[in-house]
Amino acid sequence: MLNEIVLAGFGGQGILFAGKILAYAGLMDNKEISWLPSYGPEMRGGTANCSVCISDDPIGSPLVIDPDMLIVMNEPSYDKFIDNVKPGGTVIVDSSMVDKKCKRDDISVFYVPASSLADENGMTGMANIILLGKFIKETKIISLNTLQSAFEKAIPPRKKNLVEVNMNAVKIGMEQ
Numbered sequence: 001m002l003n004e005i006v007l008a009g010f011g012g013q014g015i016l017f018a019g020k021i022l023a024y025a026g027l028m029d030n031k032e033i034s035w036l037p038s039y040g041p042e043m044r045g046g047t048a049n050c051s052v053c054i055s056d057d058p059i060g061s062p063l064v065i066d067p068d069m070l071i072v073m074n075e076p077s078y079d080k081f082i083d084n085v086k087p088g089g090t091v092i093v094d095s096s097m098v099d100k101k102c103k104r105d106d107i108s109v110f111y112v113p114a115s116s117l118a119d120e121n122g123m124t125g126m127a128n129i130i131l132l133g134k135f136i137k138e139t140k141i142i143s144l145n146t147l148q149s150a151f152e153k154a155i156p157p158r159k160k161n162l163v164e165v166n167m168n169a170v171k172i173g174m175e176q
Contacts, residue, residue, distance in 0.1 A: 001056050003141055004064040006081055007128075008049035009073030009094075011039050014128035017154070018071070019050035021132065024150035025142040026054035034062035047076065054141065069139060071131050073097055073114070092135045094127055110134055112176045118169070126169040133173020144170070 005022065009015045016037045023035035032055045039048040051064035070085050072078045073094045085091055087106040096115035112134045114127035123130075136147060147170060151163045 002059070003054045003069065003139075004067045005052040005054070005069040005071070006049060006064050006067040006084075007052070007071045007073075008047070008077035008081055009097075009128075011048040013048070013073045014125065015048045015073065016050050018128040018132050019052045021147070021150045021154055022052045022054070022142070024153050025146045026052075028146050028149050028153070029054075029142060031055060032057060032059050034059050036062040036064075049077065049081075069135070069141075071135055073127065073131065075100065090135075090139055092131050092138070094131055096127070108138070110138060110176075112173065114173070117172055117176075121169075121172060123165065123169050123172075126165070129166050129169035130173040130176075133170035134176050135173070136170065137174040137176075 007015045007019045019035055023033045026033040034053040036051040051062060053059045053062060066084050066086050068086050068089050070081050070091045075098050078098045078100060082102060085107050089107045091107055091109045093111050094114040095111035096113040102109040112131060114130040117130055118124055118127045148167055151166045155162050
């Protein structure tokens with residue numbers, strides 16, 4: 001089983017971090033993984049996306065052209081990637097940042113006001129993790145325990161308190 005995922009948004013929204021967490025989780029589940037970041041020269045405020053592949057078998061290429069799954073955090077990314085999602089795919093949209101509604105009926109699209117939810121819950125900057133929570137709920141690609149282990153691996157020991165904060169953001173996303 002090969003799962004090809006694209007996460008996309010503006011630089012500074014935590015797209016690459018969310019992708020890295022998915023890759024770590026896949027690795028912890030003894031899957032073959034790849035994580036390929038891509039960002040414009042502007043960094044913060046410019047475009048950022050990453051491709052994550054999680055597979056039972058070796059991965060031929062880390063580049064994802066037609067994803068099975070998509071997480072988008074801004075309208076330019078939505079416009080760029082929505083038509084490439086494979087039929088039967090799953091899309092998670094930050095509806096606080098993207099006003100458009102998908103006209104395709106061959107994919108499942110979930111709208112989560114993640115940026116607003118992050119602000120309302122005192123978690124500014126955690127919209128990416130709220131979307132990740134909704135993604136995990138809908139795709140069941142990894143377990144909650146594996147996700148927590150991935151946070152523990154990716155977050156440096158000096159910032160260990162952020163593991164709990166991230167897991168709280170995941171739970172907010174799962175409730176959507």
